[in-house]
Amino acid sequence: METKEETAAEDMIKKKDLLTAYKMGKVVERHLSHRVVMAPMTRCRALNGIPNEAMVEYYSQRATQGGLLISEGTFISPTAHGYPHCPGIYLEEQVEAWNKVTDAVHAKGAYIFCQLWHVGRASHHAYQPGGVTPISSTNKPISSRWKIILPDGAPSNRSNPKALSSAEILEIIDQYRQATINSIRAGFDGVELHAAYGFLIDQFLKDGVNDRTDEYGGQLENRCRFLMHILDAVVEAIGIERVGVKISPTIYTHDAHDSDPLALGLAVEHLPMELVSEAELLRKLRKAYKGTFMISGGFNKELGIKAIAEDDADLIAYARFFLSNPDLVRRFAIYAPLNAYDAATSYTHDPVVGYTDYPFLDESSET
Numbered sequence: 376m377e378t379k380e381e382t383a384a385e386d387m388i389k390k391k392d393l394l395t396a397y398k399m400g401k402v403v404e405r406h407l408s409h410r411v412v413m414a415p416m417t418r419c420r421a422l423n424g425i426p427n428e429a430m431v432e433y434y435s436q437r438a439t440q441g442g443l444l445i446s447e448g449t450f451i452s453p454t455a456h457g458y459p460h461c462p463g464i465y466l467e468e469q470v471e472a473w474n475k476v477t478d479a480v481h482a483k484g485a486y487i488f489c490q491l492w493h494v495g496r497a498s499h500h501a502y503q504p505g506g507v508t509p510i511s512s513t514n515k516p517i518s519s520r521w522k523i524i525l526p527d528g529a530p531s532n533r534s535n536p537k538a539l540s541s542a543e544i545l546e547i548i549d550q551y552r553q554a555t556i557n558s559i560r561a562g563f564d565g566v567e568l569h570a571a572y573g574f575l576i577d578q579f580l581k582d583g584v585n586d587r588t589d590e591y592g593g594q595l596e597n598r599c600r601f602l603m604h605i606l607d608a609v610v611e612a613i614g615i616e617r618v619g620v621k622i623s624p625t626i627y628t629h630d631a632h633d634s635d636p637l638a639l640g641l642a643v644e645h646l647p648m649e650l651v652s653e654a655e656l657l658r659k660l661r662k663a664y665k666g667t668f669m670i671s672g673g674f675n676k677e678l679g680i681k682a683i684a685e686d687d688a689d690l691i692a693y694a695r696f697f698l699s700n701p702d703l704v705r706r707f708a709i710y711a712p713l714n715a716y717d718a719a720t721s722y723t724h725d726p727v728v729g730y731t732d733y734p735f736l737d738e739s740s741e742t
Contacts, residue, residue, distance in 0.1 A: 393680045394708055396441070397689060399667050400616040405486055405564070407690075408441025410683055411704050414671045414692035415445045415490040415567070415621075419722045420730055421462035424450070426472035429726035430462075431479045436701035436731060440484035445692065446476075448492035448569055451554035452547075454510060455575075456502040457494035459526050460724050464489060464554045470561045477562030488565040488619065489558040491551060495575030496536035497629045501525050510543070511536035512579040512601070513586050517630050541589060544601060547575075552608040555618075565617035568605060573629025576602050580622070580639060583632035595638055619667070661687060676707045702735045711736055 392410075399405045420429055438444060450456050450463040463469045473489070480487045496511035503509055517533040525531050539547065551568070558566050570576035578584045579601040585592050591600050602620070609618050624636035633639050637659060661668055670682065671692035679691040697703050699716040706713055720729025 410690045412692040413444040413697045414694040419460045424463045435479035438480045438483035438485035442485045444487045446489045452550045453504045455493035457498035473561035486564045489563040490567045492569045493575040500534045508537040551605045555609045567619040571623035573631030581633040
């Protein structure tokens with residue numbers, strides 16, 4: 376029989392509120408104490424791709440007992456790069472450095488997933504090993520509308536990509552598998568595949584980009600094959616309970632669009648909030664997916680409470696609010712005002728300014 380404490384815990388989990396508990400997973404159970412998740416945010420502080428002490432402090436600041444954090448996009452291989460000073464998870468040095476971050480997060484009683492990232496054609500040969508051509512599902516380049524910042528800080532058009540061969544696709548799938556294994560070795564509780572925003576996996580998913588005529592192109596089933604094969608490899612390595620996917624069926628970024636976003640609504644864990652304006656699409660995806668369903672973007676506390684109460688999602692991921700408020704969960708809990716987000720310092724490489732210097736609430740103000 377259940378104890379009174381266990382019954383009370385189950386009652387809390389059944390309640391629908393942003394700051395109530397949630398049990399995530401069945402095989403690997405994680406009892407989250409609240410539903411406020413830190414969304415993945417590129418911050419460009421990992422000098423030379425290696426996590427550092429500033430990152431240890433940054434993630435630790437935002438960790439709470441029973442909370443969930445998702446790391447910034449983390450490159451799975453040398454060819455995955457496309458932004459300056461973003462971390463990787465393919466070198467032993469990176470694995471060891473990430474261990475310091477995950478240890479600090481776990482010391483606060485929180486969980487953390489690693490977001491695995493390959494930008495594909497959203498890169499430039501300046502970021503590629505030996506200056507080679509970036510890879511993609513296609514040979515079509517991204518239009519000049521979408522600029523890239525080069526390592527020296529100058530804006531530029533993206534380089535023309537090279538479509539991956541079937542054999543090369545298998546190599547990329549194996550890179551995702553190894554990056555997943557490395558993530559668990561680095562102390563992460565799981566991984567999230569970045570399959571959104573016009574990056575590599577999204578370049579296969581969306582028919583506005585994918586012009587292949589082989590088994591990875593054409594009809595939707597073929598366009599999903601790359602992601603499905605990655606999922607097979609990742610799940611085989613660490614189990615389905617440790618794996619999430621981020622998709623963006625309706626978002627037009629890096630020239631990535633699709634003619635049928637609803638059909639593209641695959642097994643979903645994490646959807647950008649732009650979908651909420653298309654209520655029918657969101658509800659159908661929510662109804663179809665049986666696992667943990669997370670949405671993000673454009674939420675304040677009240678909208679988050681409403682989304683949870685109306686069963687639009689299980690968890691709400693916050694980005695800019697978490698960036699500028701390391702104690703966001705506590706501020707939500709006591710209805711405290713929030714720090715303003717400073718966009719000008721969001722992507723600098725300073726280890727403090729715009730990173731770990733956002734103030735916590737004054738302890739004396741909690742009354």
